[in-house]
Amino acid sequence: MKVGFLGFGEVASILSEGLQKHGATVATCIEERSTKTKELAEKSGVKLYKTNIELAEVSDILISTVTPSQAIKVAQEVGKYVNGIYVDINNVSPKTVKKTLSFIENRKTVDAAIIGSIKKGLNVSVIASGDYAAQFAELNNYGMNINVIGDEIGQASAIKMLRSSFTKGISALLFETIYSAYKMGIDEEVLKYIAGTECEGFKDSAISRIISSSVHAKRRGEEMEEVIGLISEHMTPKMSSATEKFFKSLNEDIDNLENRPKNYKEVFKLIDKKEKK
Amino acid sequence: MKVGFLGFGEVASILSEGLQKHGATVATCIEERSTKTKELAEKSGVKLYKTNIELAEVSDILISTVTPSQAIKVAQEVGKYVNGIYVDINNVSPKTVKKTLSFIENRKTVDAAIIGSIKKGLNVSVIASGDYAAQFAELNNYGMNINVIGDEIGQASAIKMLRSSFTKGISALLFETIYSAYKMGIDEEVLKYIAGTECEGFKDSAISRIISSSVHAKRRGEEMEEVIGLISEHMTPKMSSATEKFFKSLNEDIDNLENRPKNYKEVFKLIDKKEKK
Numbered sequence: 001m002k003v004g005f006l007g008f009g010e011v012a013s014i015l016s017e018g019l020q021k022h023g024a025t026v027a028t029c030i031e032e033r034s035t036k037t038k039e040l041a042e043k044s045g046v047k048l049y050k051t052n053i054e055l056a057e058v059s060d061i062l063i064s065t066v067t068p069s070q071a072i073k074v075a076q077e078v079g080k081y082v083n084g085i086y087v088d089i090n091n092v093s094p095k096t097v098k099k100t101l102s103f104i105e106n107r108k109t110v111d112a113a114i115i116g117s118i119k120k121g122l123n124v125s126v127i128a129s130g131d132y133a134a135q136f137a138e139l140n141n142y143g144m145n146i147n148v149i150g151d152e153i154g155q156a157s158a159i160k161m162l163r164s165s166f167t168k169g170i171s172a173l174l175f176e177t178i179y180s181a182y183k184m185g186i187d188e189e190v191l192k193y194i195a196g197t198e199c200e201g202f203k204d205s206a207i208s209r210i211i212s213s214s215v216h217a218k219r220r221g222e223e224m225e226e227v228i229g230l231i232s233e234h235m236t237p238k239m240s241s242a243t244e245k246f247f248k249s250l251n252e253d254i255d256n257l258e259n260r261p262k263n264y265k266e267v268f269k270l271i272d273k274k275e276k277k
Numbered sequence: 278m279k280v281g282f283l284g285f286g287e288v289a290s291i292l293s294e295g296l297q298k299h300g301a302t303v304a305t306c307i308e309e310r311s312t313k314t315k316e317l318a319e320k321s322g323v324k325l326y327k328t329n330i331e332l333a334e335v336s337d338i339l340i341s342t343v344t345p346s347q348a349i350k351v352a353q354e355v356g357k358y359v360n361g362i363y364v365d366i367n368n369v370s371p372k373t374v375k376k377t378l379s380f381i382e383n384r385k386t387v388d389a390a391i392i393g394s395i396k397k398g399l400n401v402s403v404i405a406s407g408d409y410a411a412q413f414a415e416l417n418n419y420g421m422n423i424n425v426i427g428d429e430i431g432q433a434s435a436i437k438m439l440r441s442s443f444t445k446g447i448s449a450l451l452f453e454t455i456y457s458a459y460k461m462g463i464d465e466e467v468l469k470y471i472a473g474t475e476c477e478g479f480k481d482s483a484i485s486r487i488i489s490s491s492v493h494a495k496r497r498g499e500e501m502e503e504v505i506g507l508i509s510e511h512m513t514p515k516m517s518s519a520t521e522k523f524f525k526s527l528n529e530d531i532d533n534l535e536n537r538p539k540n541y542k543e544v545f546k547l548i549d550k551k552e553k554k
Contacts, residue, residue, distance in 0.1 A: 115470050125473065127466070149466045162454050162467050167474070169450040169516075176508065176516045177443045181435070183511035184371075189404070189426045190439050193392050196402065197444070199476030231453065234460035238526070239450045242519030249515070 001142060002027065002084075004059030006052055006074050007066035008041045011089065011118050015063075015144070016044050018122025022142040029055045056081040061136060063087045063112075064100075071100045079103035085132050087112050093161060093226040094154030101130075101153055110136045111153045112146070113160035129155035158230060165227040168220050169239055171209040172246040178210060182268045210264040213247070214254050221247035278419060279304065279361075281336030283329055283351050284343035285318045288366065288395050292340075292421070293321050295399025299419040306332045333358040338413060340364045340389075341377075348377045356380035362409050364389050370438060370503040371431030378407075378430055387413045388430045389423070390437035406432035435507060442504040445497050446516055448486040449523040455487060459545050487541040490524070491531050498524035 003019055005012035005028040016026045027047040030038045041048060049055040056062055056078035064087065066074050071090040078086075086104045088097050089112040101109040110132050115125040122143045128136050129150040137146040149155060181190040195202040213220070224244035231237040253271045261267045280296055282289035282305040293303045304324040307315045318325060326332040333339055333355035341364065343351050348367045355363075363381045365374050366389040378386040387410050392402040399420045405413050406427040414423040426432060458467035472479040490497070501521035508514040530548045538544045 115473065127470065150463065155461070155463050155466075158458070158461050159463055159466050159470055162458050163471050166450060166454045166471055169454075170447065173443060173446040173450065173516045176512070176514065177439050177446075180508045180511045181439050184432070184435050186427065186432050186436055189432075189436050193404070193436055193440050194443055196392065199478065201476065231457045234457045235453070236526070237453065238519045238523045239446075239453045239516070242515045246515045249513070
C-alpha cells in the first residue's frame with residue numbers, strides 16, 4: 001500500500017509516522033515547499049518525489065493535506081495524473097470539496113474530515129464520504145480510524161462544519177451569558193447554577209471555552225462565513241449568523257492578544273478596558 | 278414560624294405541604310381566587326384568611342407566588358401592611374422584582390428564584406438575594422433548600438434568567454444545526470459526532486430539547502424579550518437576540534401543535550410541510 005501526501009504539514013507528518021509503523025509506504029513531494037515542510041518530511045523518512053504529478057501517478061491513495069486555500073489549486077495540478085484514490089481531508093466546505101474533487105479525472109474521489117485533534121495521532125477519528133470512501137477506509141488495516149458515513153461528496157465536510165459551528169455557537173452563547181453575569185457581579189453563581197443541570201465538568205469546560213474564544217475570535221469569525229453559506233441553502237441562519245457577528249465583534253474588542261489569558265475574568269477585563277477608551 | 282402565601286398555585290401548594298410536615302404554620306387567602314386555587318388551598322389544610330392584607334399582617338415570612346403579571350399588583354396591595362419578611366419568588370426579571378419590592382414599606386424584602394422543577398418538592402433548589410435573604414433561609418430549618426447568593430435585590434432573578442436564557446440558546450443552536458443536517462441527510466451522523474465531544478447523554482438530551490423547542494416556541498420567544506432587556510444593560514445582545522428571533526420564527530413555522538411530537542424528525546417534517554404551503 002503506497003500512500004502519498006500532497007502537502008506535508010502536521011496532519012501528514014503525524015499520519016505518516018503511524019502508517020509507516022503499520023507497514024505502509026508513504027511518499028510526498030517537497031519541491032518548492034517551505035524549509036519547515038522539507039525538514040518535517042525528511043525527518044519522517046517518507047519517500048520523496050520530484051513533482052506532485054509523479055506522486056499522483058504512483059500513489060494507491062493520495063491524500064491532500066494542504067492549506068484550505070490551496071486545496072483546489074493542487075487538485076487542478078494533479079487531476080489528470082491521479083491513478084489511485086484521491087482524498088481531500090482539508091478543512092473546507094462541502095461546496096469547496098465538490099469543486100476540488102471535480103478536477104480528479106478518474107473520479108475515484110473521497111471527501112474526508114478529521115474530527116477532533118490530530119494530536120491524538122493515527123487513531124484520530126476520520127469520517128469519509130463518497131463512492132470510494134470504503135477503499136480509503138482500507139487504511140484502517142494500517143492503524144487509521146476511518147468511518148464511512150455516506151456515499152456523497154460533501155457529507156463528511158458538512159458534518160465536520162456543522163459540528164464545529166455548533167461548538168462555536170456554544171462558546172459564543174456562554175461568553176455572552178457569563179459576561180453579562182460578570183457585569184452584574186454574579187458570574188460565578190450563574191456558572192454554578194448552569195452547571196447544576198449540565199453535565200459533569202461543565203464549569204471547567206465553560207471557562208476554557210471563554211478563554212479560547214478570546215484567543216481564536218478572528219479565525220472563528222471567518223470560519224463562520226462558510227458555515228452560514230452552507231446553512232443558508234436549507235434555512236435562514238439565525239444562531240449561526242449571531243455566532244459570526246459575535247466573534248467578529250469580539251475580535252474587535254480584544255485586538256492584539258499577546259498571551260493566552262489565565263482566567264476568564266482577565267478576558268472580560270480586556271473588553272472593559274477597550275470600552276473605556 | 279408562620280409562612281403566608283400570596284397566591285396558591287402549584288408552587289405554594291407543594292411548598293406548603295412540605296413546610297407543614299416540618300412543623301411550620303402555613304396560611305393563605307383565597308377570596309376572589311379561582312375555584313381550582315380554592316380547592317388546592319382547602320385540600321392542603323393551610324389556614325385561610327379573608328384578605329391578603331390580614332395575611333400580610335400576621336405572616337413572619339410572606340411569599341408571593343402569583344402569576345408574573347400579578348407580582349407588582351399584589352405587592353402594591355399589601356405593601357403597607359407587611360410585618361415580616363416579604364419574598365418575591367415569581368418568575369420575573371430583576372427590573373420587575375425591584376419595582377415589585379419597592380412597594381413593601383418595611384423594606385424587609387427578598388428576591389428569590391426556584392432553580393429547576395418545583396415538582397422536586399420542598400427540596401427544590403431556591404436561590405435568594407437581598408439584605409433579608411438570610412432570614413428567609415431560616416426556612417431551611419423547615420426542610421427548604423435555600424441558598425443566599427448575594428445581598429442585592431435582582432441578583433437571584435438575574436441568575437435564574439441568565440441560566441434559562443442559556444438553556445434556550447442551546448436548544449435554538451441545536452435545532453438550527455440538526456435541522457440543517459437533516460435537510461442534508463446527515464442529522465444522525467452530526468448528532469453522533471457532536472456527542473463524541475460533548476458529555477454522556479448528550480444525544481438523548483439534544484433530541485428532547487429539539488422536541489420541547491417546538492412545543493414551547495411561543496413562550497420561549499416571549500420570555501427572551503425580558504432577557505434581552507437585561508443583557509442590553511451590559512452589552513449588545515447577539516446570541517440572545519438570535520434566540521428570540523429563532524423561537525418567534527419557529528412558533529410561526531409550527532402553529533397549533535396539538536400533541537407533543539414523538540421524535541425530532543416529526544418536528545422537522547412539520548416545518549417542511551409548512552414551507553411547501
